Amino acid sequence: MKFNKLINLELTQSSGQTSQPPWVINEEGEYQSLLILKESPVLIKLSQKNFKSLNLDYELPLNLDSSLFNKKSLEKEICSEIVRIYNLDFDLDKFYKFLMMDSKLIDSIKFCNGLRLFLAKNPFECIISSICSANNSINRWTKSISQINYKWGKEILFPSGNFFTFPTPSTLSKVYENDLEEYEALNHHTEIECCVNNLKSCGVGYRAKYMKKTSDIFTNQLNYNDIFKMKYDEAFQTIIKIPGVGPKVADCILLYGFGFKEAFPSDVWIKRIISNLYFNGEDISANKVRDFGMDKFGDYAGYAQLYLFHYARKSGLMDKLTKI
């Protein structure tokens, strides 16, 4: 299958969006991920020769009776899910015309050409990823999330290898928080050094308890599907009550997990960039940056944040701002 849309897959994958860690690259250079669809779990393989199109191949699980499903409707489902995750229906050319109206933003187009939103395949994975990303580096939170995925996800066998679903809120809520808790629960029947079946062993640090509490809330109180039905403000007020979720993480969850494109996640980098471009380098609060971004960019706020961040990163603007 093929999608004729402008997209830079590599850039989109590596841009640090907190929906999920980057997909796994195989020997052929394809980006692979397990998707759970109504018809069946499928292993997706994406590749591209140039930024004008995206090629899709897929595999079904081993030991699956292929007479049980309809190939046509499965492929239709796969396509609409890929269009959704990579936001392929978003009109990038129109967005670029919008950026061109601001002389400070024009350069971002050539640095970020084909960069798209990378939306969650699973909102809960995005919630946990976003909590993990707080006060953390991209490299570290993606490794932690991958470990959580294979330690407590359900394994599914494909011809190309084995992949794991992301654990459910219920499963994650029951995982030990740290090695000591695990050690006690096992009545000391093992060395504490061997206790790695716990959240902290994934390198999440003090975020372990936030993740456990959050998992419990989504098991017993909150259905994340309700968030999709809300308006942005209500969704923000709901999600910011989650432990480990402040304004920045809430906006990441709303943007990458639920597709609220009017969200403008304001971290220190966005703050430095906005301050440098629009406030003469003056020190402004994260809240003011958020208000400014949402007001200036409207429904393009999420994309503007993405483009500003990577433009600054690639153009060397960030290095310049760090040295101040």
Added chain:
DNA sequence: ATGCAGGACAGAT
């Protein structure tokens, strides 16, 4: 080796 980067939060103003 110590110091620092990165948001949320509790406690204080």
Added chain:
DNA sequence: ATCTGTCCTGCA
């Protein structure tokens, strides 16, 4: 309402 110190880990 706004500020300060603390939380954990990986990397200079």
